Amino acid sequence: MTTPTSTHPPRGTTTPQRHIPLQGCSNFRDLGGYIGHQGRALRWGKVFRADHLADLQAQDWAQLHALGLARAVDLRGHTERQRQGYDWPQLEQHHLAIEPTLVQEAIALLQAGGQLSVPDTVALMQDTYRSFVRDHTPVFARLLALLLEDERPLVFHCTAGKDRTGWAAALLLHALGVQRVHIEHDYLLTNQLYRPAALADQAAQHAPAEVLQVLWAVQLPFLHSAYALVDAEYGGLDTYLREVLGLRADALAQLRARYLQPAA
Numbered sequence: 001m002t003t004p005t006s007t008h009p010p011r012g013t014t015t016p017q018r019h020i021p022l023q024g025c026s027n028f029r030d031l032g033g034y035i036g037h038q039g040r041a042l043r044w045g046k047v048f049r050a051d052h053l054a055d056l057q058a059q060d061w062a063q064l065h066a067l068g069l070a071r072a073v074d075l076r077g078h079t080e081r082q083r084q085g086y087d088w089p090q091l092e093q094h095h096l097a098i099e100p101t102l103v104q105e106a107i108a109l110l111q112a113g114g115q116l117s118v119p120d121t122v123a124l125m126q127d128t129y130r131s132f133v134r135d136h137t138p139v140f141a142r143l144l145a146l147l148l149e150d151e152r153p154l155v156f157h158c159t160a161g162k163d164r165t166g167w168a169a170a171l172l173l174h175a176l177g178v179q180r181v182h183i184e185h186d187y188l189l190t191n192q193l194y195r196p197a198a199l200a201d202q203a204a205q206h207a208p209a210e211v212l213q214v215l216w217a218v219q220l221p222f223l224h225s226a227y228a229l230v231d232a233e234y235g236g237l238d239t240y241l242r243e244v245l246g247l248r249a250d251a252l253a254q255l256r257a258r259y260l261q262p263a264a
Contacts, residue, residue: 016044019193022063024055026195027161031169034186037177040260046153047259049169051161051194052076054084061088070152073143075164076100084159094146096139098164102128103215110207121214125163126225132167133229133240141245143168144175148254162190162218167226174237175247176259190218 020028028051032044045067053072056064071092074081077099106124110116116124132140143156158164166187173183196216207215227237234240241247247255 018189020048020063020067022060023057024060025051025053027051027190027193028155029189029193031173031186034173034176034178034182036173036260037256038260038263040177040256040263042173042176042178043259043261046151047147047172048153048155049161049165050155050157051165052080052084052086052157052159053155054086056086065090068153069155071146071150071154073146073154073156075139075156075158075168080159094142096142098132098136098139098158100128100159100164102131106215107207110211116207116211118210118214121211122219122221125214125219125222128163129167129222129226130229132164133226133233137244140168140171144172144241144245144247144251144255147172147259148251151258160190160194160196160216162194163222166190166218166223170223170226171237171241171245175241175252176256184220184223187218187223188220 016030016032018029018033020030022028027049029049030044031047031049032042034042036042048067048069052074069091071094073094073096075096075098076084077097080100081095081097102124106116106121147154156165156168169186170183173186174180194216196212230237230240234244241252242249
């Protein structure tokens with residue numbers, strides 16, 4: 001099945017880009033173009049997902065300003081933000097912290113000389129995704145609320161733009177009616193785009209290459225572990241979005257009206 005990556009732009013305009021190439025950020029991309037509810041495509045230039053923004057250069061910020069980017073939702077923990085903060089006057093920041101506790105514990109274990117196998121690491125990442133569902137409902141509910149409160153273009157991001165950001169993107173795309181196969185396609189794009197930086201270099205001193213390949217990439221079993229927990233405890237994502245994240249029928253209709261193209 002072919003995954004749509006763009007809609008047909010108006011005559012005389014350029015085709016929008018999924019990946020936004022930047023010097024200081026490798027995993028910055030537009031969620032526009034995916035086909036959602038009633039066959040309506042997501043609007044381009046409204047919602048972006050990314051890895052952290054602390055290394056952006058002046059020309060990067062100029063490029064994002066030209067895209068109209070006005071808001072950022074930072075899903076990183078407090079220490080991550082302190083270590084790699086950013087400030088741009090035109091960008092309104094919202095800090096919705098999800099501490100990377102399990103991953104930090106794994107890196108600390110490796111740095112202390114402990115051992116971590118590939119199956120252990122996969123299980124760790126699956127536990128991380130289940131924690132998004134169990135422990136961080138207020139964060140994802142607030143992200144959806146921010147998308148409803150204001151129509152200015154928004155980016156949500158964490159450090160690598162792959163796990164916390166990946167689950168947030170999956171929730172949003174599902175709410176907008178995107179098929180799961182296309183949600184998974186978007187999720188896996190991280191493996192083509194993300195370039196691990198300082199934290200990865202630090203971990204590389206202590207971890208086998210095959211373990212690092214698990215830590216710095218995404219796998220569908222990670223995402224599926226969150227889906228499975230939602231199914232088991234809430235009866236599916238639709239119920240979870242409505243009853244747990246507070247996206248009732250009127251809010252869902254408003255979200256779709258704002259971020260999907262009008263019906264043909």
